[in-house]
């Protein structure tokens with residue numbers, strides 16, 4: 001006789017960190033429940049993945065991702081020896097270096113929230129200070145991805161779903177008597193069983209299309225990756241520094257790559273190639289050298305990197321994982337009011353969505 005629970009399927013739409021974490025949580029706590037991930041793209045990871053880049057002929061992360069030691073879920077993917085200390089900050093104008101996170105909190109907030117620090121919602125600031133970047137110095141260690149986001153995180157998490165369907169873009173939910181009855185993928189539909197649940201683990205723009213809600217405003221992030229002939233050492237032997245008085249916010253060094261990151265970037269404000277040249281000149285100032293030539297580089301602007309985390313947007317984020325359909329639940333980094341949008345929040349949203357779905361008859 002079939003076990004009643006094993007007949008239940010959780011349909012997880014979206015294969016980013018939130019969707020993958022949903023499958024992981026289900027497998028850990030309720031292995032009898034079947035999970036299926038439907039992902040629109042041809043890879044898992046959503047906004048955090050690695051790919052083979054043609055310009056630099058090597059594997060790159062779609063964007064450098066940093067994780068702070070206080071992030072309890074993401075910490076699982078980083079070995080003790082791999083954490084780097086709290087950041088140093090370099091002022092290009094004065095040439096001064098300091099390590100004070102208090103004096104540099106505007107830069108830290110801007111990077112955490114991809115939003116000008118003066119605009120960040122106070123509730124999010126509080127959450128960051130209490131849990132994400134707390135006062136305890138020991139928890140302020142940092143890890144950053146070294147073109148290994150997929151290998152280190154995404155591939156590990158991918159193993160927990162019972163089935164993964166790539167190139168499955170959800171077009172709409174077809175409802176019956178107020179309940180979601182079918183997932184419509186255009187070319188075919190998937191029936192939803194009476195005890196099945198649907199988790200929409202989508203980015204805000206796509207989720208709003210499915211649930212007919214108003215999309216939130218988004219901000220961009222730029223990464224400029226320079227491929228150097230050798231490893232470049234940054235001030236005081238640091239592998240990453242916060243930068244003040246320049247055109248970029250952070251500089252990360254690993255093997256023969258230097259990555260400059262700009263948060264809360266206004267697209268089309270500069271030609272990206274010109275910006276890369278200007279930033280290389282600023283990197284020269286930090287290094288105290290005068291380079292004879294520019295290395296090969298790749299400049300990428302990710303337009304809708306995260307939602308803008310200001311008071312207005314934060315007030316429109318959901319208070320819980322429920323949707324208008326009793327059997328559909330919402331996850332995703334944007335879906336947790338008062339939280340900064342990051343991988344750790346994507347995981348927290350998955351936990352909330354799965355717990356809510358499990359408790360809902």
Ligand SMILES: Cc1cc2nc3c(=O)[nH]c(=O)nc-3n(C[C@H](O)[C@H](O)[C@H](O)COP(=O)(O)OP(=O)(O)OC[C@H]3O[C@@H](n4cnc5c(N)ncnc54)[C@H](O)[C@@H]3O)c2cc1C
Pocket residue numbers: 013014015016017018019038039040041044045046047048062063064065066067168169170171201202203206207221222302304305306331332333334341342343344346
């Ligand atoms: C440039 C950049 C830099 C970042 N830096 C950091 C950092 O340093 N540290 C950090 O912690 N976080 C960082 N983040 C944020 C982090 O990447 C996200 O918070 C996290 O990846 C969000 O995961 P998610 O699963 O909520 O959403 P997503 O990763 O967006 O996943 C949603 C998935 O749903 C899929 N999808 C969309 N529509 C449909 C549909 N209709 N049907 C089926 N599938 C669909 C998408 O293809 C995607 O795979 C950065 C993000 C960007 C873009």
